[in-house]
Amino acid sequence: MHRFITPLLLPLLMLVPGLAGSEDRAGDPQAGQVRFMRVGCYECHGTVGQGGAGMRLVPLPLPWIGFQIYVRRPGGQMPAYSDKVLGDADLADIYAYLKSIPEGPRAKDIALIEDAADK
Amino acid sequence: MVDVLKSLEFDYVCANPGSSFRGLHESLVNYGGNSRPELITCCHEESSVAMAHGYAKIEGKPLLVMAHGTVGLQHASMAIYNAYADRVPVYILLGNIQDATWRRGDVEWAHSVQDAASMVRDYIKWDDNPVSLAHFAESAVRAYKAALTPPYEPVVIVADAVLQEEPISEQDRRSARIPRLAIPTPPAGDSGAVLEAARLLVNAEHPLIICGRSARTPAGIDLVVELAETLQAPVQDRHFRMNFPTRHPLAGGSIGEADVILALEVGDLWMATHAQTPVNRLGMDSKPLTKAGAKLISIFSGDLYGKSNYQDFGRYCEIDLSIAADAEATLPALIEACKRLLTTGRRQLLKQRGGMLADAAKRRRAADLELAAAGWDASPISTARVTLELWNQIKHEDWSLVSETFPFFSGWPLRLWDMTKAYHYIGGHGAYGIGYGAPAAVGAALANRRHGRLTVNIQCDGDLNYAPAVLWTAAHHRIPILNIMHNNRAYHQELMFLTDMAARANRGIDTARIGTGIDDPNIDYATLAKAYGVFSIGPISDPKELAPAIKRAIEVVKRGEPALVDVITQPR
Numbered sequence: 001m002h003r004f005i006t007p008l009l010l011p012l013l014m015l016v017p018g019l020a021g022s023e024d025r026a027g028d029p030q031a032g033q034v035r036f037m038r039v040g041c042y043e044c045h046g047t048v049g050q051g052g053a054g055m056r057l058v059p060l061p062l063p064w065i066g067f068q069i070y071v072r073r074p075g076g077q078m079p080a081y082s083d084k085v086l087g088d089a090d091l092a093d094i095y096a097y098l099k100s101i102p103e104g105p106r107a108k109d110i111a112l113i114e115d116a117a118d119k
Numbered sequence: 120m121v122d123v124l125k126s127l128e129f130d131y132v133c134a135n136p137g138s139s140f141r142g143l144h145e146s147l148v149n150y151g152g153n154s155r156p157e158l159i160t161c162c163h164e165e166s167s168v169a170m171a172h173g174y175a176k177i178e179g180k181p182l183l184v185m186a187h188g189t190v191g192l193q194h195a196s197m198a199i200y201n202a203y204a205d206r207v208p209v210y211i212l213l214g215n216i217q218d219a220t221w222r223r224g225d226v227e228w229a230h231s232v233q234d235a236a237s238m239v240r241d242y243i244k245w246d247d248n249p250v251s252l253a254h255f256a257e258s259a260v261r262a263y264k265a266a267l268t269p270p271y272e273p274v275v276i277v278a279d280a281v282l283q284e285e286p287i288s289e290q291d292r293r294s295a296r297i298p299r300l301a302i303p304t305p306p307a308g309d310s311g312a313v314l315e316a317a318r319l320l321v322n323a324e325h326p327l328i329i330c331g332r333s334a335r336t337p338a339g340i341d342l343v344v345e346l347a348e349t350l351q352a353p354v355q356d357r358h359f360r361m362n363f364p365t366r367h368p369l370a371g372g373s374i375g376e377a378d379v380i381l382a383l384e385v386g387d388l389w390m391a392t393h394a395q396t397p398v399n400r401l402g403m404d405s406k407p408l409t410k411a412g413a414k415l416i417s418i419f420s421g422d423l424y425g426k427s428n429y430q431d432f433g434r435y436c437e438i439d440l441s442i443a444a445d446a447e448a449t450l451p452a453l454i455e456a457c458k459r460l461l462t463t464g465r466r467q468l469l470k471q472r473g474g475m476l477a478d479a480a481k482r483r484r485a486a487d488l489e490l491a492a493a494g495w496d497a498s499p500i501s502t503a504r505v506t507l508e509l510w511n512q513i514k515h516e517d518w519s520l521v522s523e524t525f526p527f528f529s530g531w532p533l534r535l536w537d538m539t540k541a542y543h544y545i546g547g548h549g550a551y552g553i554g555y556g557a558p559a560a561v562g563a564a565l566a567n568r569r570h571g572r573l574t575v576n577i578q579c580d581g582d583l584n585y586a587p588a589v590l591w592t593a594a595h596h597r598i599p600i601l602n603i604m605h606n607n608r609a610y611h612q613e614l615m616f617l618t619d620m621a622a623r624a625n626r627g628i629d630t631a632r633i634g635t636g637i638d639d640p641n642i643d644y645a646t647l648a649k650a651y652g653v654f655s656i657g658p659i660s661d662p663k664e665l666a667p668a669i670k671r672a673i674e675v676v677k678r679g680e681p682a683l684v685d686v687i688t689q690p691r
Contacts, residue, residue: 038629040618043611043690050494050501052529052691053615058493079399079622086628107492112507116535117488 024099025064025092032097035090039081049098054078058101067095120283121151123256124183126297127263129210131174131565132156133167134185135194139214139230142283143185156183159565159596161558162588164191168198168273169555170562170589171209173521175202176360176545177566179336181210181266188215188235188277196239197552202273203242204431205359205549206332206421208266209273216280217248236275241428244272252282252291260298269305269335269420269445305335305445307452308418312442316381316416317456319440321465323379323414326352327372329391330362333383335447337541340364342450343383349457351473352381357391358525358533361544366484366537368477374408382417382438383446389436399619414439418446418453431550487534499687500662502605506531508665509575509603512673516573521563521600522556523547526612527579528605529691542572554585557602561593564600564681573676574600578683580637580644581610587647593681594652601676602648602683603669606658607690608638614690648683657685 036042044054051057062070068091071081081091107113120143124132132147134140148158161167164186171182186195192213202209216222216231236246245265247258255278262274287295308316320326328347334340343363347354353372354363362383363370374380374392382388392415395405409415415438422443425432442449461469491503506528519542524532538544545563548555560576567574583604593600609632617631632638641658648655654675656668665686672682 040614040628040631043615043618043631046494046497046501046689046691047499048494048497050497050503050689051490052502052689053526056490056493077397077399079619081622081628082625084625085622104495105492107489110492110495112504112511113488113491116491116507116510117484 025088025095027089027092027094027096029093029096029100032093032095036094036097039086039090041094044078048101057098059103060095060098064092064095067091120252120255120278121146123259123297125151125155127210127259127300129156129181129183130178131159132183132185133159133161133170133562135161135164135167135191137185137187137191137214137230138226139187139189139191139216139280140185140212140278140283141214142280143212143214143278146283159592161592163586164194165198165554166558166586166589166592168195168202168209168211169558170565170592172198172202172205172207172549172555173545173559173562173564174566175207175209175271177519177521177542177563181208181263182562184209184211186211186213187230188213188232189230192235192238198555198558199239199273200242200429201549201552201555203549204429205546206270206272207549208271210263210266211243211273211275213275213277214280214283215248215277217250218281221281235277239275241426242273243275244424246275246277248277248279249282250279252287252295255282256296257298260300263300264302268303269448270424271335272424305448306420306423306443308442308444308449310452312440313449313452314456316418316440316442317453317460319379319414319416320350320352320381321457321460323352323377325376326350326379326381327374327377328352328354329374329380329382329385329388330354330356330360331383331385331387332359332546333446334360334362334541335384335445339447339450340539340541342447342454346450346454346457348473349454349461351469351476353476357385357387358530358544359546361538361541361546364537364539365533368480369473371476371480371483375410377409377413379414380409380416382415382419383450384419384421385417386419386421386431387433388415388417388438389434392436398616399623401623416440416442418442418444418449420445491531491535494689496662497689498660498662499607499689500660500665501689502528502691503531503535504662505577505603505605505665505686505688506535508662508669510536512666512669513573513575517571518543518575519563519567519572520544520575520577521560521567522575522577524577526691528577532577542567542570553582556582558586558589560602561589561598561600564593564598565596568598573673576600576602578602578604580604580606580608580642583644584637584642588651590648590653590681590683591651597679598681599676599679600681601669601672602653602681604644604657604683604685605688606644606685607688608636608641609690610635610637611690644683644685648685653681653683655683655685657683658687659685660687
């Protein structure tokens with residue numbers, strides 16, 4: 001079973017009036033990292049949000065409200081996490097964790113990837 | 120019996136020793152000289168069959184397996200089902216004592232059976248229970264022929280203990296002969312149907328080729344390439360075999376855009392062309408991924424042969440032109456028909472299409488490379504980084520990747536490595552029976568050894584734990600193989616399913632590791648490998664330590680020995 005978030009839904013959420021410019025909700029990145037692991041986000045998105053069975057989350061393409069809407073009612077093969085099992089405060093911590101992860105080097109800055117591009 | 124088996128030119132016989140075939144075992148070693156076939160000592164019958172499975176996908180011919188007709192076959196049965204679903208020939212000899220008056224003691228009663236093959240008859244092509252040496256000779260040759268007639272499948276012959284152990288009578292000795300083997304030529308498609316397929320493909324605006332197990336031999340890859348280039352049509356490889364070069368500019372394509380789809384040995388064509396409700400949603404709905412009016416052509420040898428009980432055949436697919444034939448045998452005629460139908464003007468249009476597809480392939484590759492950089496320095500180590508660290512050290516070798524990498528390893532080797540040859544990738548389980556990976560890899564490495572190839576196995580941790588002693592088999596028989604552990608410390612697919620189920624039930628989303636985690640304590644695979652006599656390094660969780668570890672392990676493998684690097688990896 002292959003699981004993917006419907007890629008089209010994320011840009012669509014960005015178009016919802018008021019979402020693109022909305023304020024990010026404050027959260028605790030350290031608590032968010034623990035929660036990210038405990039509730040299984042890492043299973044599909046990797047421990048640092050690099051992607052895997054699910055899409056890459058760093059850099060996170062959504063503001064807080066769009067992120068919240070998506071987690072509650074996702075498209076594709078991602079399970080819906082209701083506020084009963086993952087409250088807004090915990091979700092805000094996860095959001096803060098994802099926002100805190102540095103993007104890391106680009107492909108062009110990594111010799112092994114550059115080499116693989118040619119051979 | 121040994122003379123008959125030697126006539127079939129088996130290189131090896133994999134077996135965990137068993138009293139019901141002790142006579143044949145002794146004869147193979149002492150009368151047969153332990154050569155062609157040479158005994159390979161296995162520690163589990165599932166490993167024997169899975170080794171034969173991996174071996175056949177590299178060497179293109181069966182390897183002999185011996186097992187008890189009772190307890191041995193019970194151990195072997197899942198691996199036989201994998202081979203059956205993967206359309207791979209495996210030749211299995213079962214020991215049995217048919218005559219009740221010949222059974223010595225309770226062990227031999229417990230190890231005797233009235234109809235040994237019955238428990239696996241649903242997923243083998245043919246079996247027999249010969250009662251004389253002449254009968255054995257005919258059935259042994261017939262079984263080999265059946266196994267190697269497409270679609271390839273496992274076969275079983277029961278070797279009765281009395282036939283194995285009692286002297287050959289003078290009368291039998293005088294009349295004994297070995298039947299001549301003739302492998303049937305694979306069936307090619309009906310000429311009219313092939314011409315109709317060519318017309319549809321040549322006139323299509325957006326043709327698409329989907330490959331399942333289309334390259335039955337190495338020549339099959341060249342034929343798919345020739346057809347794709349003739350039509351300038353994209354190829355989606357479902358990677359059950361190495362069907363199409365991974366970096367070919369025509370690799371890719373979209374089912375949704377296609378107006379004519381040619382499926383070559385695609386057993387799961389309905390699944391390839393439909394979307395279903397995800398597992399975490401209630402209900403079941405499906406919709407075609409194809410656009411309205413798209414024509415489906417299938418060339419599939421599975422249409423010539425099938426069974427009902429096990430449901431690996433998938434959902435019924437509505438096909439516009441269904442050609443019951445072997446795809447590889449049909450491709451030469453299809454290619455020639457397409458070439459004859461192509462006009463100069465049409466060729467010019469196709470060239471433009473090919474250019475656009477090549478551009479799309481370049482963009483996709485650039486996106487994959489960018490995605491590979493994500494989490495580059497992470498610990499646990501990203502599967503993309505493991506893939507590229509490996510590639511950097513094998514790309515100038517004659518290498519062979521013998522493990523399934525999709526979905527377990529996010530398919531990274533398929534996305535990043537330059538795969539062109541049949542032995543660069545051999546697909547996976549067939550029936551998704553876990554426990555296939557390690558022994559199939561060792562079997563494939565056994566076949567690669569003769570060719571001097573560097574065998575690479577990306578080994579899932581859950582899979583290795585079914586029958587890890589195959590590592591000892593590799594060490595004992597000096598089978599060179601580089602094992603890179605994909606140690607994500609979980610039955611990860613099931614872990615994701617459990618999370619799905621909990622979220623769907625709206626409860627307990629933090630309990631999914633119960634029953635799915637492989638931790639507390641963590642398994643030390645390097646120590647496990649050492650116990651079996653295999654050189655090992657690890658666990659490695661710092662990505663900077665990976666390259667030197669791989670380098671050291673490759674040095675060992677190049678000396679003709681197995682090696683294992685335990686890598687603590689990201690989930691996927």
